Amino acid sequence: MFNTLAEALDWASSQFGAVSDTAKLDAEVILLHVIHKQRNHLYTWPDERLTVQQASDFKQLVAQRALGKPIAHIVGEREFWSLPFKVNPTTLIPRPDTEILVETALNLPLADNAKVLDLGTGTGAIALSLAYERPSWQVTAVDKIAEAVALAETNRDNLKLPQVEVLQSDWFDAIEEYDFNLIVSNPPYIDEDDEHLSQGDVRFEPQSALTAGMQGYADLFHIAQAARDYLAPGGYLLLEHGFEQALSVRQKMIELGYEAVATVRDFGSNDRCTLGRWPR
Numbered sequence: 001m002f003n004t005l006a007e008a009l010d011w012a013s014s015q016f017g018a019v020s021d022t023a024k025l026d027a028e029v030i031l032l033h034v035i036h037k038q039r040n041h042l043y044t045w046p047d048e049r050l051t052v053q054q055a056s057d058f059k060q061l062v063a064q065r066a067l068g069k070p071i072a073h074i075v076g077e078r079e080f081w082s083l084p085f086k087v088n089p090t091t092l093i094p095r096p097d098t099e100i101l102v103e104t105a106l107n108l109p110l111a112d113n114a115k116v117l118d119l120g121t122g123t124g125a126i127a128l129s130l131a132y133e134r135p136s137w138q139v140t141a142v143d144k145i146a147e148a149v150a151l152a153e154t155n156r157d158n159l160k161l162p163q164v165e166v167l168q169s170d171w172f173d174a175i176e177e178y179d180f181n182l183i184v185s186n187p188p189y190i191d192e193d194d195e196h197l198s199q200g201d202v203r204f205e206p207q208s209a210l211t212a213g214m215q216g217y218a219d220l221f222h223i224a225q226a227a228r229d230y231l232a233p234g235g236y237l238l239l240e241h242g243f244e245q246a247l248s249v250r251q252k253m254i255e256l257g258y259e260a261v262a263t264v265r266d267f268g269s270n271d272r273c274t275l276g277r278w279p280r
């Protein structure tokens with residue numbers, strides 16, 4: 001089948017067929033994970049032979065990828081905002097699209113000691129990226145799933161951001177502070193009947209992190225409504241949503257009394273986040 005690193009890459013690239021449009025890259029990432037080396041190693045030492053153990057581990061992981069398992073689950077990690085995050089099947093794999101939410105939050109006119117709440121934090125990607133960039137912000141991250149809380153805590157500890165508080169809470173249920181200067185969330189927003197849910201990598205992610213009732217609006221609208229009680233005067237709500245949901249989210253936020261409601265596009269030019277300010 002294969003003996004050397006170069007042969008292993010060729011073989012693996014041919015195994016993925018329809019599951020991946022990045023077959024070569026997937027093969028590289030899995031091989032580097034197995035041999036614990038940096039990328040340049042593959043091209044500096046293409047004729048190096050895999051050990052029997054490495055070859056067997058590699059075959060097993062390639063087989064999992066061929067069945068559609070996401071690369072992030074195979075290697076247990078995904079980079080977001082240039083930071084490493086542990087991932088597991090209990091929550092969403094951080095998406096590059098969500099980096100625009102972080103960038104938008106960082107551009108808001110907030111005080112050095114701003115209080116920030118991240119709802120449905122999952123891996124902690126948003127909350128921890130914000131805390132990394134603004135170490136003096138008081139960041140709280142919540143998730144309703146205990147395993148996600150544990151994962152976010154692990155990432156917090158790995159990233160050495162002990163100031164971030166992680167709590168188990170179903171949206172605002174366990175929150176007892178009412179003066180947040182910024183509330184952010186990337187809630188589930190995909191329509192439960194969306195056909196993409198049965199295709200590709202999302203099949204391996206939990207429905208709880210992906211889908212919501214009311215054509216995907218149930219959690220977005222719930223958060224927009226409830227956040228009013230938890231925002232300080234002049235505080236901001238910033239929500240990620242689907243690329244076709246911007247108009248409805250803006251209308252809802254205006255109807256709920258938010259000011260300066262605006263949508264921001266992601267790096268793929270899709271409407272991705274909407275923010276509004278609670279009146280002073």
Ligand code: GLN
Pocket residue numbers: 092095097186187188189190202209210211
């Ligand atoms: N943007 C993600 C996707 O398309 C969904 C993220 C979410 O539901 N919050 O898979």
